[in-house]
Amino acid sequence: EDKVVQSPLSLVVHEGDTVTLNCSYEVTNFRSLLWYKQEKKAPTFLFMLTSSGIEKKSGRLSSILDKKELFSILNITATQTGDSAIYLCAPGSGGSYIPTFGRGTSLIVHP
């Protein structure tokens, strides 16, 4: 059975702090890992990672994948209140291409 574990489950920081969100996974025939940000309703896509060791960046957000150790991290530097959201990790397997979602990390950024 595919398994995705995100940690921490919740995190409260102040503006300007840097945070690291973790995602470990066990999926059959792994192909890619996706990160999503969910504020109030629909998750919005952040990153798709397919290769180990290659960092993807978008502004203050960056993410990297380690396919040997089966984990990914999402970093957010100089956090802002607008970063407050649930961050979801979803590795996808090659067989069915259906991603398996973790429970998410709830991030709250205080001014």
Place this chain on the structure above:
Amino acid sequence: DGGITQSPKYLFRKEGQNVTLSCEQNLNHDAMYWYRQDPGQGLRLIYYSQIVNDFQKGDIAEGYSVSREKKESFPLTVTSAQKNPTAFYLCASSGWGQPYNEQFFGPGTRLTVL
């Protein structure tokens, strides 16, 4: 504009009633999905469809039914057999047959059983 729409945004149902949640996409995506999200939980897959007139059960299909008569539409019926239907329901779509599928999500329907 391309996207996914879900209706209604909020839905209230009495126990014992069936309700149908609408999901429409104009992204020309082959695959569509229904997820359920409970507080503090991730997304759990209810049903998915790779192609018109075909669909597969996900992890929590009991008490739900779907149809896929058109590429653009994938309605979900929550039946009276679903023991605890109060939840946030998300519909998504993606391309199919590629290993790197990004899913696009609708705004969700919040169902409350009274």
